[in-house]
Amino acid sequence: MSTPAPPLTPAQPDERIATPRLADRLIVRPEIGALLGAAVVFLFFSVSTEQFLTGDGVATWLDDASTLGIMAVGVAMLMIGGEFDLSTGVMTASTALVTSILATQAGWNVWLALLASLAFAMLVGAFNGWLVMRTGLHSFIITLGTFLALQGLNLGVTNLVTGTVQVSGMRSTDGYESAGFVFASTMNIGGTEFQVSILWWIGFAVAAALLLVRTRFGNWIFAVGGSAVSARAVGVPVIRTKISLFMLTAFAGWLVGSINVLRFASVQANQGIGLELQFIVAAVVGGCLLTGGFGSAIGAAIGALIFGMARQGIVFARWDSDWFMLFLGALLLAAVLVNNTLRRRAERVRR
Amino acid sequence: MRSCRWRAGLLAAAGAVLLSACTGPKAEEPGAPDAGAAPVLDGPLRVAVISHGTAGDAFWNVVKNGAEEAGRQLGVQVEYQSDGDPGRQAKLIDNAVAQRVGGLVVSMANPQALRPSVENAVRAGIPVITINSGEQQSAEYGALTHVGQNESLAGERAGRRLAELGKTKLLCVIHEAGNVGQAQRCAGAERGFSGETATLQVDINNPADVQARIRGAVQADGSIDAVLALNSQVAANAVSGIEQVGSTAEVATFDLNSDVVAAIEAGDVLFAVDQQQYEQGYLPVVFLKLYHDNANVVGGGKPVLTGPDLVEQGDIARIADYVERGTR
Numbered sequence: 001m002s003t004p005a006p007p008l009t010p011a012q013p014d015e016r017i018a019t020p021r022l023a024d025r026l027i028v029r030p031e032i033g034a035l036l037g038a039a040v041v042f043l044f045f046s047v048s049t050e051q052f053l054t055g056d057g058v059a060t061w062l063d064d065a066s067t068l069g070i071m072a073v074g075v076a077m078l079m080i081g082g083e084f085d086l087s088t089g090v091m092t093a094s095t096a097l098v099t100s101i102l103a104t105q106a107g108w109n110v111w112l113a114l115l116a117s118l119a120f121a122m123l124v125g126a127f128n129g130w131l132v133m134r135t136g137l138h139s140f141i142i143t144l145g146t147f148l149a150l151q152g153l154n155l156g157v158t159n160l161v162t163g164t165v166q167v168s169g170m171r172s173t174d175g176y177e178s179a180g181f182v183f184a185s186t187m188n189i190g191g192t193e194f195q196v197s198i199l200w201w202i203g204f205a206v207a208a209a210l211l212l213v214r215t216r217f218g219n220w221i222f223a224v225g226g227s228a229v230s231a232r233a234v235g236v237p238v239i240r241t242k243i244s245l246f247m248l249t250a251f252a253g254w255l256v257g258s259i260n261v262l263r264f265a266s267v268q269a270n271q272g273i274g275l276e277l278q279f280i281v282a283a284v285v286g287g288c289l290l291t292g293g294f295g296s297a298i299g300a301a302i303g304a305l306i307f308g309m310a311r312q313g314i315v316f317a318r319w320d321s322d323w324f325m326l327f328l329g330a331l332l333l334a335a336v337l338v339n340n341t342l343r344r345r346a347e348r349v350r351r
Numbered sequence: 352m353r354s355c356r357w358r359a360g361l362l363a364a365a366g367a368v369l370l371s372a373c374t375g376p377k378a379e380e381p382g383a384p385d386a387g388a389a390p391v392l393d394g395p396l397r398v399a400v401i402s403h404g405t406a407g408d409a410f411w412n413v414v415k416n417g418a419e420e421a422g423r424q425l426g427v428q429v430e431y432q433s434d435g436d437p438g439r440q441a442k443l444i445d446n447a448v449a450q451r452v453g454g455l456v457v458s459m460a461n462p463q464a465l466r467p468s469v470e471n472a473v474r475a476g477i478p479v480i481t482i483n484s485g486e487q488q489s490a491e492y493g494a495l496t497h498v499g500q501n502e503s504l505a506g507e508r509a510g511r512r513l514a515e516l517g518k519t520k521l522l523c524v525i526h527e528a529g530n531v532g533q534a535q536r537c538a539g540a541e542r543g544f545s546g547e548t549a550t551l552q553v554d555i556n557n558p559a560d561v562q563a564r565i566r567g568a569v570q571a572d573g574s575i576d577a578v579l580a581l582n583s584q585v586a587a588n589a590v591s592g593i594e595q596v597g598s599t600a601e602v603a604t605f606d607l608n609s610d611v612v613a614a615i616e617a618g619d620v621l622f623a624v625d626q627q628q629y630e631q632g633y634l635p636v637v638f639l640k641l642y643h644d645n646a647n648v649v650g651g652g653k654p655v656l657t658g659p660d661l662v663e664q665g666d667i668a669r670i671a672d673y674v675e676r677g678t679r
Contacts, residue, residue, distance in 0.1 A: 051449050051450045051451075054449065056445075056448065056449030057449045057450075059445075059449070060442065060445050060446045060449050063442060063445065064439075064442050067438075155528045155552075164531060164534050165528060165530065165531060165534055166461060166531055168463045169463075170463075171376075171377075171378050171463075172378065176376075176378045177375055177376075177377075177378045178375075180375045180376040180378070181375030181376075184375070184376050185374055185375040185376065186374050187374075188374065193374075193471075260438055262376065263376065263438075263467070264437060264438060264441065264461075264463060264464035264465075264466075264467075265376075265463045265464070265466065266437075266461060266462075266463035266464050268437060268461055268464075269528055270527070270528040271436065271437070271438075312442070312446050315432060315443060315446045315447075316446065316449075316450065318430055321406065321431060321432050321433060322406065322407075324406065325406065
């Protein structure tokens, strides 16, 4: 008793497979608001300061954006998957401390120490994810616990091992030069020294973006962030996906920690505290929803770029540093509002 | 699929090209650092002061006042920036170098982290003066002079004075977990103080916690008869904490503010170790101006010490006004 489907005529294509207008196609991208914001900030400081566009100037704000960007991308992936990690800021210090203590105090080769701190980061990430999935508590609480625990561990262990509150002396360890070449070298482009962390940032963002939009695992991330229950119902391995995401964020923390420890050759036990909020802000400016299920890795990288450009641009503009945070806050709010407006429009377009 | 592989290949090739132009950081080797480059002699002098203080810190505000006042008096354009995170402070230095400032004043709480940036500034021909902390590394990194207080000497002086006042058990309160200078002060105090010394860790951002922990410490150990605070805010918290439990311990502190002045006047605080940080802002601007105009160098390779100056009840009347106007 089935009625035959009405034949589709070329004159009236199904709206689901029709090609939408370019403007509409662009506006549904999560990163478009961030891109516009970045353009505005870029133009503003290019016009209002002399040094912003010079080689040295560009190197400065790209450098500032790079390590923040690596973390923002990791945090964005986790946020799209519907979870938070408050231990990310401290993780950058913890991994750096593990590396530097093993290298300077135990005399390990830097590469071996880096491997050990990577294993440590993976363990903490997996522990975070496992505990969140196991207890069903909000990741906010679980990772707040890890955050505090790591903070105490950083200070306690550093003080115990070195008798002071910082580990230094990385420059005279085995394998420092080769590890430093990979994580902390500079590239001379047109007479200006650019930090290699910029390459890591771009590479990590591109890899994360491909993972997110080109692979099955990327679909799983969106699914578990949108609705874990529905995702489980259609056969997505929710637990595995979420634990992997926590480990990915921890990996980003390790990467940034390694870049920092090799570049600055020392770690302070209280480093990184409070940065976790900046990572989240960058991800949100980049178009991630705090509720999960929506966002972009490239957007988060651009969010960090806005942060870096604004932070260094304010210095180039020679504004009184007392007002620094106010400018930064206003700028970020503006970026988020623009983003939000665009997203609403995007949702209208989608319907 | 093919296009993917092609793209990956292109990326790898681009990466290889970029990497070939890379320079890795240099490992530590003994050897003479670069000599200071020639001073920049044209145009009005512009000096960037980049400290590790957090924004709004009372101590660093006095440094800022000193630098800005010197700038006004000498016609030098002074810009003050600060960030407590060593990595971000390094970026502020890079930023100043990108702006080609005429002189750089840097506080090095974490010298190793700032090393590449400071050396880079020196290589770019920008005269650098270090202030406050980083005395030992200052010359090695190519700075002209160091202006500051030797933290362990200051701690030692405080410890000795407490011993002279007849104290036998000292509690040294550290309020910033990652601060090397504070650890040095407590170690110095332990050296100067003949009796027993213990340290206590508190969080400066939470005054209630500071007070409660100091109260708990003197309560738990009745033999503590002296508390050494490393910050004026902590001193005020220590005084009220001790009062609450009726302990006989007395407080001495580092750094001055109007509360400490009032407390010294009232006899609640024994003395303050003042490193006169106004000079740490003021003097480097003067030195850079002299270097700029006349190629003068101060200190002869030794640091210029701004402290410690012990402020006790006898001296307080004269100094109170200066604290009020933000220069002491």
